[in-house]
Amino acid sequence: MNSEFLEALKDLEKEKGIAVDVLLGAIEAALISAYKRNFGSIQNARVHIDRNTGDFKVYSQRNVVDEVEDERLDISLEDARKIDPRFNVGDIVENEVTPRNFGRIAAQTAKQVVVQRIREAERNIIFEEFANREGDILNGTVQRIENKNIFIELGKTEAILAPSEQMPGEDYKHGDRLKTYIVEVRKTTKGPQILVSRTHPGLLKRLFELEVPELQDGVIELKSIAREAGHRSKIAVYSKDEDVDPVGACVGPKGMRVQNIVNELNGEKIDIVKWNQDASKFVASALSPAKVVAVEVWEDEKVARVIVPDYQLSLAIGKEGQNARLAAKLTGWKIDIKSESQMAEIYPEYNQLEQGDSNIDVSDSYSTEADIFQEQYDITEPVSITENKEEK
CATH class of the missing domain: 3.30.1480.10 (NusA, N-terminal domain)
Known part of the structure; x- marks a missing residue:
């Protein structure tokens, strides 16, 4: 030497x-x-x-x-x-x-x-x-598929997308470019093993941070996420600046910001609601796109009873209970949904109550299923569009 x-x-x-x-x-x-x-x-x-x-x-x-x-x-x-x-x-x-x-x-x-x-x-x-990027988002290319595991090329190494982390209905092919969420990085004798996900709620959070500058700047805060990957998600956002509308910022001009995320997730529907410290208002917003007549809450048990019009009951509950289930995950409250007629049967005096002051405004919410349809066809009642679709 x-x-x-x-x-x-x-x-x-x-x-x-x-x-x-x-x-x-x-x-x-x-x-x-x-x-x-x-x-x-x-x-x-x-x-x-x-x-x-x-x-x-x-x-x-x-x-x-x-x-x-x-x-x-x-x-x-x-x-x-x-x-x-x-x-x-x-x-x-x-x-x-x-x-x-x-x-x-x-x-x-x-x-x-x-x-x-x-x-x-x-x-x-x-x-x-x-390892320093755990919880971050990755761009990669599908390299190969072995035993239903998707191996994604990341330059000098590769990541593994396990079957349990793959979105239902997605078809992965060699050469496809994917955005994935880093769940865990393990150190092995054969080198680092990077485990990624397409179903993790963190992926949705990171996608919004990429699309919404106000989230990156900290003006808007993403308070909670509830996700059933491949089907529907709900996010609750809050603005630290009164002049900035958190829902509008996440939706973007003509819905482009949220639509880019929907496209990335292959059509997964996304509801964006405004977080509210008032539990009753937050629960009502979380059930978007359904209209809510009134909400009764029990703070100690974190239980909320939501009253909706009869024609909104199926929409509030959602297909196989999905809307109610996601709203419960988003808010952290147990939610019991009743229609007005059900309430009248339980409490005959219900119809005699003055409910005008109990109506809760849930206009500070956005549903990709209803509101994008509204924007495309200039319809003022997005909820009714969803209802008509379900009736058909």
Whole structure:
């Protein structure tokens, strides 16, 4: 080894990001093993590589002791002080024992170590890069499909999209570009294992942050998400600035911002509602696009009874209870939905109540199923569109 070898290591440092000292330290450790293996030595040894010239030397190491048990490992204090009077018990005495024909073995060992360390360092660099990005969004290309697992190419490595993290109804093909959410990064002997998801609620959050500058700036806060991937999602947003409409900002001009997200999620319907500290108003908004007549809440039990018009009952509950289920997840409240006629049966005096003041305005909400239809056809009652669709 010589100065040219050191220059090669410096080039590797620039190209691969592996420090020269790290490589030299690994080579020194490997040369010790090679020395013991080839020269049958059980004594302690140390290899030093000169950082300026690249020359290497092998030193035997013996401990300074009062009583010598093995001359290959120990040296008496008297003999040690003949070498240097400053030695004391517990110190280590070194003697150069570099074999004459050790150069060829050293070169071969150095090559193997460098290759191995390059691989390990690349794996560590990739691991650190992606470990710091857990909870972030990734762009990748479908590379191959094995046992229903989708392997997504990310340049120097690949991510795994497991069957449980794949969206229902999505068909993945080689070469498809996908946005995925990093769920976990594991360190394995074969390198980092990056587990990603298309169903995680965090994917929806990150997509909105990419599309809505106000979310990135912190003007708007995404308070909660409820998602049934591939079918429907609800998000609750809040604006710290009274002049900024959080729902409108997420919808975007002509619905373009939310439509881009819907397209990315292959048509998954998204309801955007305004978060409200008042639980009754928040629960009412969460049931969008259904109209709500009144909401009664029990704070201690976090239970809400919602009253809707008869013709809105099926819409409020949703197909197979989906709308009510998502609203419950979004708000964290148990929601009991009753129609006006059901309430009249339970409480005959219900029809005599003045309910005008109990009506809750849920206009601060947006449903991709109803409102995009409204914008396209200039219809003022988006809820009725959804109802008519269901009736048909």
